[in-house]
Amino acid sequence: MGLFDTHAHLTDPGLCQELDAVLARAAEAGVEWILSVSVDLETSRRSQEIAANRKNVLAAVGVHPESAGGVKPGWEAELEDVIARGGVAAIGECGLDGFHPDPPVEDQIPVLRAQVRLAKKHRLPLVLHSRKASWETLKVIEEEGALEAGGVFHCIADDEVFARAAVNAGFHLGVCGNVTYPRNDVFRALLGRMPKEKLLLETDSPYLAPQQVRGGRNEPAFIVHTARTLAEALGAGLGETASLTTANAARLFGVAKE
Numbered sequence: 001m002g003l004f005d006t007h008a009h010l011t012d013p014g015l016c017q018e019l020d021a022v023l024a025r026a027a028e029a030g031v032e033w034i035l036s037v038s039v040d041l042e043t044s045r046r047s048q049e050i051a052a053n054r055k056n057v058l059a060a061v062g063v064h065p066e067s068a069g070g071v072k073p074g075w076e077a078e079l080e081d082v083i084a085r086g087g088v089a090a091i092g093e094c095g096l097d098g099f100h101p102d103p104p105v106e107d108q109i110p111v112l113r114a115q116v117r118l119a120k121k122h123r124l125p126l127v128l129h130s131r132k133a134s135w136e137t138l139k140v141i142e143e144e145g146a147l148e149a150g151g152v153f154h155c156i157a158d159d160e161v162f163a164r165a166a167v168n169a170g171f172h173l174g175v176c177g178n179v180t181y182p183r184n185d186v187f188r189a190l191l192g193r194m195p196k197e198k199l200l201l202e203t204d205s206p207y208l209a210p211q212q213v214r215g216g217r218n219e220p221a222f223i224v225h226t227a228r229t230l231a232e233a234l235g236a237g238l239g240e241t242a243s244l245t246t247a248n249a250a251r252l253f254g255v256a257k258e
Contacts, residue, residue, distance in 0.1 A: 002030060002031075002242060003029070003031045003032060003224065003227060003242050003245075003246060004031070004032060004033040004201060004245060004246040004249040004250065004255075005031055005034045005035065005201065005202060006035045006152065006174060006200045006201065006202045006249050006252075006253070007035060007037050007127065007152075007154050007174055007203065008034050008035065008037065008203050009043075009205055009206060009207075010022070010034065010036040010047065011036065011038065011043040011047055011050070012205070014217060015205060015206055015217075015219060016046070019050070023054065023057075023220075025220075026219070026220035026223075028221070029221035030242070031220050031223060032246060033056050033057075033246070033253075034056065034057050034220050035060050035089060035127070036051060036059050036060065037060040037062075037092055037127055037154075038059070038060060038061050038063075038093065039062075039064035039067050039093060040063055040064065041071075041082075044059075044061035044063075044079060044082050045082055048061060048082050048085050048087055048088060051087035051088070051089075052085065058087065058088075058089040058090075058253055059088045059089060059090075060088070060091065061083060061090075062079070062092045062093055062094040062115050062127070063075070063079070063115065064093050064094065064095075064129060065094070065095055065096050065105075065129060066100060068111035068112075069102070071111055076114050076118065079115075079118065083122055088124065089124070089255075090124050090126065090127050090151065091115050091119040091122075091151075092115075092128065092129070092151070093129045093154060094126065094127070094128065095108075095112060095128040095130045095133070095137050095154075096109065096130060096133035096137045096140070097130075097131050097132070098131065098132035098133035098136070099131040099132040099133075100131075105133060105136065109136075112140050116141055116146045116149070117144060117146070120145070124149065125253065126141070126150070127151060127154055128151055128152065130153055131155075131157075134158050134162050134166070138166065141169075142169075147170055150171060150252065151172070151252070152171060152174045152200055152252065153172070153173055154174040154176075154204070155174055155178065155202070156173040156174055159190075163194060167198045172198045172248065172252060173199055174202045175191065175199055175201055175202065175226060175230050176203065176204050176226065177203060177204065177209055177211075177214075177218060177225070177226050179226060179230060179233070180210040180212065180225055180229045181211055188232075188233040189233070191230065192233045192234055196234065196244055197244075198248070199248060200245055200248055200249050200252070201226055201227055201249075203218050203219065203220055203222060205217075205218045205219045205220055205222075206218050210222055210225035210226055211225070213225070224238075227241055227245070230245070
């Protein structure tokens with residue numbers, strides 16, 4: 001059973017300090033690939049370094065909307081330098097955040113636009129943070145003529161209208177630990193109606209731990225809980241769901257599967 005964690009913050013201090021053990025536990029749990037996402041230039045550099053030195057780890061490099069206020073002139077060129085080093089499979093975590101609008105969304109938009117252009121230029125998919133701003137995020141991508149870049153709406157928690165709009169536009173839906181929470185019956189039912197080829201598994205480690213380990217630090221090994229819940233929502237077996245979502249992620253992030 002090969003699982004693909006498409007969203008883990010391996011540069012988080014807690015995870016990074018014991019990275020060998022974290023990756024060993026992930027491998028023991030059946031995690032075959034991990035995408036290490038970034039939130040600013042520094043974590044982008046560290047994600048790229050981890051990916052360059054660790055088998056089965058890929059990097060997503062970018063600036064999180066909550067970090068958009070800290071960018072300085074020339075940051076786009078610095079991010080391109082990181083991309084040029086290799087091991088980068090996506091741009092992100094980038095997007096818009098209307099839940100914690102600091103900086104204001106209008107200040108986040110230029111930073112998102114720049115990253116959408118980089119994704120288009122380098123033919124890399126986008127890893128999108130779109131909390132309380134999903135339609136606005138999709139609009140920016142459309143305005144930049146970059147729908148073909150594709151990508152994933154990370155930790156999807158929107159209604160079915162937006163979920164269908166996202167997949168119809170060519171994007172994947174990232175299924176996180178919140179799918180396991182008892183009160184999310186409506187969300188689980190929604191996932192059962194989505195195109196299976198557009199579903200991805202993710203942990204958002206060290207955040208959003210699944211119900212089975214809720215209250216503690218999340219890590220890639222715990223993705224098996226999310227996979228099991230998604231399997232139930234799809235009316236499928238765990239192995240089938242693991243194979244499906246890993247194949248989806250492999251296609252999106254350019255991983256060759258035997």
